[in-house]
Amino acid sequence: MNARSSALPDFPWDLLEPAKAIAAAHADGIVDLSVGTPVDSVPQVIRQALADASDAPGYPLTAGTPQLRAAIAGWLARECRASGELGVLPTIGSKELVAWLPTLLGVGPGDVVVIPAVCYPTYEVGARLAGAEVIRSDSLTALGPDRRVKLIWINSPSNPTGRVLPVEHLRKVVSWARERGVIVVSDECYVSLGWESTPVSVLDDQVTGGDYTGVLAVHSLSKRSNLAGYRAGFLGGDPALVREVLAVRKHAGMIVPAPVQAAMVAALGDETHVAEQRARYAARRDTLRSALVKSGFDISHSEAGLYLWATRNEDCWATVDRLAKRGILAAPGAFYGPAAQRHVRIALTATDERVAAAADRLAEPFAD
Structure with missing residues (x-):
């Protein structure tokens, strides 16, 4: 390892692998809400432009x-x-x-x-x-x-x-x-x-x-x-x-x-495809936000963007583990700085089916 790479922090998502393995073992499969990667199709107008310029x-x-x-x-x-x-x-x-x-x-x-x-x-x-x-x-x-x-x-x-x-x-x-x-x-x-x-x-x-x-x-x-x-x-x-x-x-x-x-x-x-995608995210946001609040989470800020910033007022890794046992993977606040140790980030980027599955699992009581 050279001096430049040794000066860099660990790649955050590598640290999430143990929790990901636990979540993946859920009988109904993992709901990965840890990364904001899109899951919906690329709009046809864009795909056609790419093909025409290939x-x-x-x-x-x-x-x-x-x-x-x-x-x-x-x-x-x-x-x-x-x-x-x-x-x-x-x-x-x-x-x-x-x-x-x-x-x-x-x-x-x-x-x-x-x-x-x-x-x-x-x-x-x-x-x-x-x-x-x-x-x-x-x-x-x-x-x-x-x-x-x-x-x-x-x-x-x-x-x-x-x-x-x-x-x-x-x-x-x-x-x-x-x-x-x-x-x-x-x-x-x-x-x-x-x-x-x-x-x-x-x-x-x-x-x-x-x-x-x-x-x-x-x-x-x-x-x-x-x-x-x-x-x-x-x-x-x-x-x-x-x-x-x-x-x-x-x-x-x-x-x-x-x-x-x-x-x-x-x-x-x-902008038509943007409005359509916003509507998808808005529906998923409403579902996840409601489920998180009902299960005892507080939502901080989150007035815009692609995530819900949630806390149970405990160490973020404890929350990650609780969610992983229900097959839900979230990003710990620790990834984003020392001041974020008691929050987790919940992404809206999952299919409607996976978001509904997460909401059902959040309805299960959280054991202390």
Whole structure:
């Protein structure tokens, strides 16, 4: 093991294998609610676009085709209410972008990357890959006058908590960062899945007024369009920063395949399939939320996104074990930071049949 890999944390889902084995032994099979991977079909309009573009013998453009760049910019203008001149860039899903973005932006040893106190593990991984120090904080004032801060991650709607950051908070973060020359990156992969709150993009005119200096937003088609298998994501925001990222990605060969680029154009141009998928998730959410509450769980935040952030006010691994004995696999809060040790994350990404099975099993009394 080299120094770089030894500096990384254990891959979280490897630690879940014992619980997964217990859940898989259930007589009616496992209900895996631990990972937010889509289970519904890729919409036909997207599959057709992929097939039509499959004769692609040449190298694709790292920057994306003109059609894709226009589709991304148009979608950000419509759905994120961004009226300014945007830099845009397709990426190979969003996880690789999150993991490599600090490095691509020149963050390195001696620098600090700020991540939310409870958050997606890859923010920390990306900072460590760059050799930077990581600070977990939801409070800007707690950071003090630390001039080493180079990049701050925000995530709304949050994975795992489903919390939505209000416009006032987003404006405050952007203002704080600009005063200090810090880059703000907002992970907005769940922005299309607001339930009890309407998520606002950091690119929204209410936040930036069309000035994206020092601001980037990360988006994904994995959840809204069931394209996790296509690895289809994109970046939008400060044109200068996007050009900087593009320049490095050209050298590194980080290119979205041409057929996937065509599929992304189709996905971004059609909101009908998004509404249909939202309706599926809404029904599954209602079923799971009701079953969890009836069985003694409290639901925290969870006003948007693809998860329910649930607690029995006990150590998260104890809750994982209780659920595993009923054939239900959940993600322990410990995966998302020390402040999340008493919660579990319940994904909405299971078939209707499996969600109904989970609800039936949750109706069984929990033994102490």
